[in-house]
Amino acid sequence: MSTPTSTPRRPRRDALENRAEILTAATDLIARDPHASIDAIARSAGLSRRALYGHFDDRDTLVRAVIAVGAQRFNAIALTIDDTDARVALARLASRLWREAAHVQVAASIALDEAHVHDTADALAPVRRRVAEIVRAGQNDGTLRTDVAAPTLARLVEETARAVITRMDASSPEARSIAVRAVLSIAGLSWTESAALLDRHPSLLDDEA
Template identity: 45%
Template sequence: MNTESVATRAPRRDAAENRAALLLAAKVVLNRDPSASLETIAAEAGLSRRSVYGHFVNRDELLLELVTSGARRVAISLEGLSHPDPLVRLALIASRLWQEIESVRMMAVIAIRGPLASHTAAALDPVRRIVREAITDGQRDGSMRNDLGRELLARLVEDTALLVLEESAEHPLPAREGHNLVMLMTLGVVGYGWRDAQNFIDAHHELDWTIPS
């Protein structure tokens, strides 16, 4: 059955674990310092820099895998997100992003530098699309401000959500409050005053905080 005729042994189980440990370490370390060295990442994973090259051909390959797996997490978490009310939809997106905060921040950080930028942008494209959709609908039905263009508003929403995630990294918030804050700020950007925004959130159970699985 083997492609090669030589008898080959199955890969060791701990190898896969180490690979995963490296990815996890990278996520953690890069959240702290976007330009951390492989040395630092490997150390965090409890491995040597040399052995990184046993799992990834490149620094970039490592980041690439990080980004794609992160994007997959986010995509899955956003999957099947469809609610008639575009406002609820938008708040739900914010809510889900909060649950995937580590991946999102890591990607945002990587998206800035080097050749990974374009790939990261592409990976996050689905998120952007549903954000725009919600905003288009919201502007059409009058539930969202119309003094700003759709494009601009979409970017402001994205960046504001990210802002809250960053903020909560430097000054940690109880998960419950962070979750509420992202939604609150998102609704604020699309035009709502703080009381209205909070009332809206309180009025929709879909937006309630639930302990993360």
């Protein structure tokens, strides 16, 4: 006689919404303070500490979930970059990442916390590989600087983009343009070359860039 198998219960809609609210609150708070407390995150999400612990066992589990959400966004963006011109590819990647400024900021903040630096590095491996591929292609065809090795230049591009995005007011109308130009500059373009590139490809700074 067979016994009926139980079907796993789907989370209730309000439970899914509460989890999403917690992740959003954690992203916003940790972007400003990498040591934001569980109590502060729960209050920002409009929930009790006990309710938060119903979704995440502890703060480390929550932080890892925040890292995973941001990394999924970054890695998905990196996969959409298929421009054959390395300069355009870097500009487009920087522009699209700008739309995820909150997640970039939280990744930068978490990266400063040694307890999670390896989690952040592992989660962002795909986007880092894409940056390295773009840089290597640009060096091979002479469109990007060749005075430093490709891995070093890729890291400089990454650090420049993160520094600009985390230190600028995302509401500024010039913020995205400055972030893109900073990336192009570290990659070897002069300010006039960057301006000319953006003039030729105005879509790079559009909301749908």
